[in-house]
Amino acid sequence: MDRRRLLLSTAALGTALAVPALPAPALARERAALPPRDEILGALRRAADHWISAHADPGDNQWARATFFSGLTALHRATREPRYLAYARSWAEKHDYALHNGVTTRHADDHNAGQAYLDLYEAEGGTDGAKIAAIEDSLHRMTYTDRPEKNDDWWWDDALHMAMPPFARLSVLRGDARYADKLHALYTHTKSAEGGPGLLDPGTGLWYRDKRFLPGGIGSPAGKPVLWSRGNGWVTGGHVKTLKALPRGAAHTAEYRGALVRLLRALRAVQREDGFWNVNLADAAHLPGPETSGTSFFTYGLAYGVRTGLVPRDRYLPAAAAAWRGLVTKALHDDGFLGYVQGVGDRPESSQPVTYGTTADFGVGAFLLAGTELLRV
Template sequence: MNLKTLLIPTVILITLGFVSCGSIAKGSAINQSKKEVISIIHKVNNHWQETHPNFGNAFWHVSAYHTGNMEAYKVTQNKDYLDYSLVWANKNEWMGAKSQNKSEWKYNYGETDKHVLFGDWQICFQTYIDLYNFTGANDKRKIARAREVMEYEMSTDKTDYWWWADGLYMVMPVMTKLYNVTGNAQYLEKLDVYLSYADSIMYDEDAKLYYRDAKYVYPKHKSANGKKDFWARGDGWVFAGYAKIIQDLPDSNQKQKYIGRFKDMAKALARAQQQEGYWTRSILDAEHAPGPETSGTAFFTYGFLWGINNGVLDKETYLPVVKKSWKYLIEVALQENGAVGYVQPIGEKAIPGQVVDINSTADFGVGAFLLAASEMYRFLD
């Protein structure tokens, strides 16, 4: 991307080579300027967009990148980022799965156009709604499919749409964003109903964490060392999802309930952080699949920073957590060319022996990194 398109003057110095990734890494990770963090955002996002010119479909992993790209656009106002998501949305016709026959719509796992009600095909709506808001709320086409799908879903008597942890990130923010666009309180009512079902099958009241889905509930399933097996990226999806909906909710008992859950998760996650700053793939069993992992760590960093920035989490308690995780993200995960490494490949659990290394990258991992970096910029602001 050409940085001449930047709209905020404060980052022009970056194009003169003001700072490099290497020089950032040598300093205290939290004592950075906003320009340095903006430089990191551009390094990562420009690399991704320049090496992925074909955009891709609207399935979850591509769409998860775009949720990070939207945050990068918010803090940089780089029109290239906005345009990248606009082209992607147009390519996908502002839709997820494209079936028009409601009688065949499904919400079990599936990558076909019939799986309209499956949350992995609904996360794209988050970015479509953002683009609708950013580019003038007069083109209703941008959110027409999102409203059609979600309002049909809410019209059914089903409550078990969110049966896997990832789905909470994929769809919860769609509900709050559409509430803010439409004023339709049913979005918040159904959000609570669907989340209550998810809690009933995946949430562990003692650990204050989410299993990836019902298959992994202890003691039916155990980690390699007989412990509860909470998958880092799965809980990363949930923790980040809570941050996203809390910021969009009106003041209410519902919002306070979610803040309580978010705080409980924060406390549990902070205890499980490794000294090196990352979280292992099995959060409570570091030896199950040892070593660094970026996607979960980036989602957690975003959530902690958002909580601190908005007075939801205590700064004195959680800033040390962020210092360590941010240091990991920019010194270990971030590579000199702007690639983001140590991202566990697509999956649903921590896998003993699976190789996750400097060359392991993915669109959703880049999206998570951009979320964290954008929130770090706001922290420094």
């Protein structure tokens, strides 16, 4: 990307992000308080229980279902409810703790299941190495034996959620910095325009989904940039989970913290008054309406940022509280069905229309991650 295109990108995004959509200060203060812990837990249980009761078969081990189980294992950590662990275990055992496409895969989506396998390994004592043998074998190959110099595997922003955390967690578990170094090399390729697609827009801190959406490529019908909500949600989740895994003083954590803070700052500026975010963060008129999966991941990031002091509590807790209120009052049905989830896709136009009656496994998983993090604020 040349400098002129980058400057045009930044100017266009700056215009798109110029008008904050948050409520006036007095109303923002009123919204700052989260609901009681029991209310948050009740909403989480309703969503999880509805999904489990509707899916006797726990499903495949691909990225979408794996994201649900990442959320469910987080709910188990918060509640110690045995049936949540049992359902997650039944899913993992159905697949023999294996990866979609096997241990030779380099595709980040395939590594997402490894997050839940690592969760189960830790929840059940951290002694049964068979639970994490496949994810460890696959990441070891990428780091040590299968073209370890190749760092261009993550060419889309979703990859940061799918595969950053397993690399980080394995690095800590095995006391091996090579995994963290490999993670950073892959991340740098995705982020940088120097030899990579350059998906991070340095002027705003938001991320393009892939190179097709860079300036001069795919735009909205009004000619504004396309910065997909869930794509930035994946980025948010990936940074949070990686920072949770790595020691605070580890190499590159300052870079990851800085990237997350800039992303949260940009998100706060374009939040809707009902607490949600639109599917295109840079164009509120582009398929406007609430969207749950991106909103849930952003709530997860905001809650983590407030809890850890990365962002000011008085400015960012109101955004998290408003988002949670929107999710539970507008998207969560009385029976626990979670609506307004955009289905599988790569842009705002994908899986439209997004309605009160549209849901998906990864959206429920993101909702569970958001709520369990809010419990810790």
